Amino acid sequence: MTEPLLAVENLCVDFATRSGPVRVLNDVSFTLAPGETLGIVGESGCGKSMTSLAVMGLVPRPNGRIASGRILFRGEDLVRAPARRMRQIRGAAISMIFQEPMTSLNPIFTVGRQIAEAIRLHEDVSRAEVRNRVVDVLGRVGIPDPTRRADEYPHQLSGGMRQRVMIAMALVCRPQILIADEPTTALDVTVQAQILDLILGLQQEENTAVILISHDMGVISQVSDRIMVMYAGRAIEKGPCREVVETSAHPYTRGLIACIPDIERTGRMTEADRLPTIPGIVPDLRTLGETCAFAPRCALADAGCDTWTVAPVRLDEAHVAACRKAAGGAVA
Amino acid sequence: MARDPAFHPPKAPFVEAMAIFLGNRAAMAGLIVLAVVILASLIGPSLYGVDPKATVNAPFLPPMEDAASPLGTDYIGRDVLAGLLSGGPATIMIGTAAALVAVLIGITLGALAGYYGGMTDTILMRFTEFFQVLPALLFAMVLMTLFTPSLRVTIIGIGLVMWPPTARLARAEFMKLRNMDYVRAERAMGARDRRIIWRVILPNAMPPLIAAAALVVGVSILFEAGLSFLGLGDPNIRSWGEMIGSNRDYIFDCPWAVFFPGIAIFLTVLGVSLVGDGLNDAMNPRFRER
Numbered sequence: 178m179t180e181p182l183l184a185v186e187n188l189c190v191d192f193a194t195r196s197g198p199v200r201v202l203n204d205v206s207f208t209l210a211p212g213e214t215l216g217i218v219g220e221s222g223c224g225k226s227m228t229s230l231a232v233m234g235l236v237p238r239p240n241g242r243i244a245s246g247r248i249l250f251r252g253e254d255l256v257r258a259p260a261r262r263m264r265q266i267r268g269a270a271i272s273m274i275f276q277e278p279m280t281s282l283n284p285i286f287t288v289g290r291q292i293a294e295a296i297r298l299h300e301d302v303s304r305a306e307v308r309n310r311v312v313d314v315l316g317r318v319g320i321p322d323p324t325r326r327a328d329e330y331p332h333q334l335s336g337g338m339r340q341r342v343m344i345a346m347a348l349v350c351r352p353q354i355l356i357a358d359e360p361t362t363a364l365d366v367t368v369q370a371q372i373l374d375l376i377l378g379l380q381q382e383e384n385t386a387v388i389l390i391s392h393d394m395g396v397i398s399q400v401s402d403r404i405m406v407m408y409a410g411r412a413i414e415k416g417p418c419r420e421v422v423e424t425s426a427h428p429y430t431r432g433l434i435a436c437i438p439d440i441e442r443t444g445r446m447t448e449a450d451r452l453p454t455i456p457g458i459v460p461d462l463r464t465l466g467e468t469c470a471f472a473p474r475c476a477l478a479d480a481g482c483d484t485w486t487v488a489p490v491r492l493d494e495a496h497v498a499a500c501r502k503a504a505g506g507a508v509a
Numbered sequence: 510m511a512r513d514p515a516f517h518p519p520k521a522p523f524v525e526a527m528a529i530f531l532g533n534r535a536a537m538a539g540l541i542v543l544a545v546v547i548l549a550s551l552i553g554p555s556l557y558g559v560d561p562k563a564t565v566n567a568p569f570l571p572p573m574e575d576a577a578s579p580l581g582t583d584y585i586g587r588d589v590l591a592g593l594l595s596g597g598p599a600t601i602m603i604g605t606a607a608a609l610v611a612v613l614i615g616i617t618l619g620a621l622a623g624y625y626g627g628m629t630d631t632i633l634m635r636f637t638e639f640f641q642v643l644p645a646l647l648f649a650m651v652l653m654t655l656f657t658p659s660l661r662v663t664i665i666g667i668g669l670v671m672w673p674p675t676a677r678l679a680r681a682e683f684m685k686l687r688n689m690d691y692v693r694a695e696r697a698m699g700a701r702d703r704r705i706i707w708r709v710i711l712p713n714a715m716p717p718l719i720a721a722a723a724l725v726v727g728v729s730i731l732f733e734a735g736l737s738f739l740g741l742g743d744p745n746i747r748s749w750g751e752m753i754g755s756n757r758d759y760i761f762d763c764p765w766a767v768f769f770p771g772i773a774i775f776l777t778v779l780g781v782s783l784v785g786d787g788l789n790d791a792m793n794p795r796f797r798e799r
Contacts, residue, residue, distance in 0.1 A: 233697055235693075235696060235697065239627060263699075264699045264700070264701055265699065266699070267696070267697055267698065267699035268697060268698035268699035268700075269699060272697070272698075273694075273697040275690055275693065275694055275697075277690050280689060280690040280691065281690040281691050281693070281694045282691055282694070283691040283695070283709060283713065284691075284713070285523075285712050285713055286712075294698075294700075295698050298698055298699050298700055298704075299699060343694070346694070346698065
């Protein structure tokens with residue numbers, strides 16, 4: 178296995194609330210190799226976005242803080258990196274695409290100018306050179322007539338176009354890691370596929386590592402090399418895409434996969450064909466202890482689960498699940 | 510097919526705002542009034558050629574009696590029209606400069622308070638409230654009497670009592686805008702706080718601030734007139750307020766010496782206010798028909 182580009186080790190993030198500190202990320206670890214796509218899935222509030230913000234060094238202050246753990250980017254611990262160093266890394270070595278293309282662009286500047294600023298923040302290049310790169314990157318993200326589009330304002334572009342501009346801004350400094358936080362959630366289904374294809378195509382050109390965050394197991398399972406499933410601030414299952422999808426060890430992962438609608442199902446629908454759901458809701462993070470947070474919603478849970486301290490169970494070399502009942506595994 | 514003027518390709522936000530502003534009749538009327546006042550102040554003194562500070566005619570000369578002094582003279586025979594023409598630049602300059610001082614202080618403190626929040630916000634806002642609870646006129650009077658009244662002291666004195674509303678407005682705008690997605694995106698690009706405050710948020714916060722600044726100019730002009738009326742302005746500068754102030758003891762003997770500068774102040778402040786309202790309507794997206 179190649180040297181990981183990014184290694185997150187035992188990351189814990191706390192938020193201060195009126196009723197005491199809440200652990201929103203609990204002992205999250207993962208690695209990312211160059212050119213690899215890591216998919217992070219889970220319901221709202223499970224810590225997907227917080228993981229990406231932590232990597233970017235953008236955990237909201239002053240309420241949130243990284244309580245413990247390390248984020249190693251090519252061996253450099255970003256948790257302890259000074260603010261100056263983090264600014265150098267953000268946008269240049271590690272970039273991020275946000276969920277809302279409609280509001281993630283500054284409404285009063287042309288898109289060309291905003292991309293140009295992304296370049297100027299990190300590189301000292303001439304005006305003409307900046308302009309060339311802006312037009313070039315807009316062309317590469319599939320915007321027709323990039324010379325003209327560069328001088329347009331965000332409100333003149335469609336949602337899909339704006340997301341392409343966001344991708345252009347994130348990629349213009351050729352980052353080694355691209356974090357895409359629900360990049361297609363706000364877009365039409367037809368545009369979603371285009372944007373995903375675009376991200377993955379550009380990834381292959383530049384050998385960029387991608388962290389793709391989504392609540393949509395269908396999307397994640399199609400494009401990821403490896404998958405990390407999160408629940409209530411913990412990584413509950415990690416492994417290569419195929420293994421996680423086909424031999425899911427955690428009941429929550431199986432639930433997410435069962436929730437993917439199957440368009441090829443034909444014939445008369447019976448009650449058994451109804452799309453299954455996972456009963457219950459994500460628990461209140463304040464009430465969690467060291468036991469399995471999914472147990473109250475889990476069909477397999479028994480009395481033993483209420484006292485079992487959550488620990489990753491190793492199923493094979495790369496596949497880990499945090500479930501007491503994960504088949505045949507031993508606590509890693 | 511009939512030409513539809515509203516059917517046009519989108520323009521830059523600023524160009525669009527200008528178009529709305531230029532189509533606003535009240536604002537245009539205000540702009541015309543202001544233009545006349547400024548033009549008269551700029552070329553009037555040299556055209557009229559009468560020294561505003563010198564006694565040029567008999568005192569208490571009513572308007573329309575002597576062709577040499579069409580608006581009459583005041584209690585020591587100074588020409589009222591010459592005073593009006595030369596008082597314009599002083600009045601407008603003091604009002605604008607004082608508003609500039611107020612807006613600069615207000616935006617700086619409001620931006621920092623709104624952007625950083627927490628302790629910074631608490632400290633800066635308590636400081637702002639301290640200034641807000643002081644009676645403005647009284648505070649300005651104290652400042653003027655502590656120092657020898659001069660142009661600079663007048664400007665800074667008025668600026669120092671006028672900034673709190675701007676600070677509160679700037680703070681509110683920054684609190685709203687700091688959580689916008691494009692601010693987050695900018696931070697994710699590696700921008701530092703200084704850049705985000707001045708280059709990303711401030712331009713977006715400008716529309717209401719510009720409109721507010723225009724109104725501050727109007728109030729500053731009134732303030733200057735008030736201070737001069739009380740005899741606290743620089744006696745060497747013939748502003749409109751100073752004309753009213755120096756003639757206040759003779760208000761029944763030569764009402765015209767007070768009336769004309771009063772009208773000039775009224776028209777100027779009205780013009781500034783109309784323009785300010787027009788800017789507000791043009792730049793506040795809530796009033797825009799989209």
